[in-house]
Amino acid sequence: MKHRGRHRRRRRGRAVRAFLTGTALALTAAATMISASQATVTDGPGAVKPLTASADREALRLSEHLVPQAALDRLAAEMGPPVGVGAVLAGADRTLRDGAHCTDEERWALPVSPAASRAYCWNGADTEGWQPGAVTTSGDADDDGLWGAHRVILSGWSRGGGPAAGRGPARVAFVDAGDLERLTYTWALLAVPVDGGRDYRGLVSPVSGMVWYQDKLLVTADEGGRTALYVYDVNRVQRATVIGEAVGRVPGGWSAHGARYVLPAIASYRLGGGPDAPHPTGVSVDRSTAPDTLVAGEWTLDGGDRGARLWRYAFDTAPGRAGFLSADAAGRVGAIEAYRTEATGVRGVLAHEDAWYLTQGAAGDERRGRLWRQDADGARAVTCGSDGAYGCWSPGTESLSYWAATGEVWTQSGRVLFSLPLAAIDRSAE
Template identity: 75%
Template sequence: MKQRGRHRRRRRGRALRAFLSGTAVALTAAATMISASQATVTDHGPGDLKPLTASADTGELRLTENRVPQASLDRLATGMGRPVGVGAVLAGADRSLRDAIDCTPAERRALPVSPAASRAYCWNTDDTAGWQPGGVTTSGDADDDGAWGANRVILSGWSRTDGTAADRGMARVGFVNAGDLNHLSYTWALLAVPVDGGRDYRGLVSHVSGMVWYQDKLLVTADDGDRTGLYVYDMNRIQRATVAADAVGRVPGGWSANGYPFVLPAIGSYELSGDSDAPHPATVSLDRSTVPDSLVAGEWTLDDGDRSARLWRYPFSTAPGHEGLLATTATGRVRASEAYRTELTGVRGVLSYGAKWYVTRAAGPRDAHGTLWRQDAGRPDDEADEPKAAVCGAKEKHDCWSPQTESLSYWEATGEVWTQSGRTLFALPLASIDRTTG
């Protein structure tokens, strides 16, 4: 029986690879028709990354670390029960992502034309309707061996766009069991913020456009109702909800998490130190090629605006007792170790590895697809590579990428980049991005 099961999975895998290849061909044909009738604003390229070194520029990027008092966290854990870990959450993963072959044509249009996805899955309509997808991170970020204990995991951030005024903007995370890439199962956990000294909690109100899981901490971008730059969650402090109700927080008979089985209460946050015009870290990713490892951040800009985006990084701490957190000064400040400006507008996702930076641009109002540009940093201008993006279609335009990828996550142990657009979660080798933009 086990042998036959493996054969079925292999046949299924071969069918999916053939299907994804065929999808890429179909999308290329569509791009040909689109490119013949319209042009994109990115045909000229974004130019080189411009280093930002003036104190006025880098000072705006400074963060201040705020920790939830330990007494508050302990009080909440006492009230809710002993916290659980990632393994307990995955044990409750009772829903399945659909393979690419079972995705709808509309969902498959979220895949890039070039470079093509090597893996693709779709979320279920019934529990994602009224929710906006955002950031992706994996156990490949959490640990350099690609696993968290015995588990391979993908985390997917979502925020609510419908419902009552109290519900709108609520944030949640999908915990995906990625141990078998031929069958991804998942469950949900609500993101929350402790209140009243740990006697209760409220839902995080934010579009979760970026997430990074590093060591035992999950860093989440915050905007909308929660204007703090980043919230911090402890992956060893996941709480079980005890009441299956729509309410959030303490309710008669126990604790509710909007109907979800788990809730993550924040253990801290990083607050923007600049004024209201300071760049907000709207997208984040992990870079393991730096020493120490670093959190890469970028600000979003409007597609039709005249302001280009800033990209920067914060070093992670190597101090004992500060695992998974950003490096701080004695006064709790976090300073950017590197900052640049790109000429791209409509910026969404950003990834850095080595001297290369990868920046995604959202699809414009007349574009079916977005773009992904590779830019160089850290070398003299005469040695730097020219910025490049994949080309597709008869006119060889650059709008070949997925329409809307808000974050990029590099799983170094497998060499794959994971992201999502709409209800479509997909991956592709970083080497294929380099090849098509090289």
């Protein structure tokens, strides 16, 4: 169990900051070439605009649904005692390649500007047929950047070719980031208990948004058009006893689609639905607010006629509610702030102090994505030097995760996991 007796926010900027320092990662020539015809920032999404009408807030309301404790206890009794993050990391049996050993094709996923300071590549055989999604870290979980004695990165993936087009089971890589020269990891299947805890099914959804806060992992899910956040407890990881493609109870034990571990959901948050309900895509933690908040962005069509909504929920501070969102007695969770941006096709969303950072993927004939820094005064794009070209970002980042103790932003695109200083993003967007 995580010890929580530290003084919050006072340990930022200490020796842990050295954890992610180093020279900027050099990109290949292919990754640094920018077309001479690249557009410049002549117009942008403008300032974020507050949404204050009650109808706007109502569309963002969540309802909390807890998995019965008896079901979780029954599953643990059948599968064996749950384990924690430390035990999972001790079983890490795979290694990420350092950026110097990534292929030119893989390096294309890196941003041109600002340059990544760290980069690692996932093994092709290990991720073939899987779609990369969100990233979160122990920097989200606690403001000292540690979970116990560990520095950890969690990376979400979903399987293609499932029952819905392009969808299949979802999983999370637990990455031991204690030694940045050698990142090791292992997989845990994201699951949902069924039949009163006698079995589980896989979460069938892309993992576009994921946040680790205290001992809870919140994951965006879109199953059959029903949008939700599923909640997992990182202290309740179960071991799979049979290594196979099946999911759930099988002859001889429990299988997790090839993963060694299973994370069963303990709760979910669901939007009320209706024609104005948003489709959340990216989520992240904002530790610059009091209390800490979960921020979310809405999926909209690339180049569509409607910009995205951005909003935040407060994390609960009540005893026994660590990691849950702040809900009323009826289990309703209201957005405490909401905004509209004119940006479309928003994927990753990050908020820190008075700024919102939004990523857009490569669209149309563009080969790269964009990153915007927005606030109440306007918007600035991350640019590629003095010519003002702004298609400089990675083409497919689904999420942004800010490691406050080190000042770094972590994300992934394609088979590349990378980080860079938030200060570098701010300088590029000035």
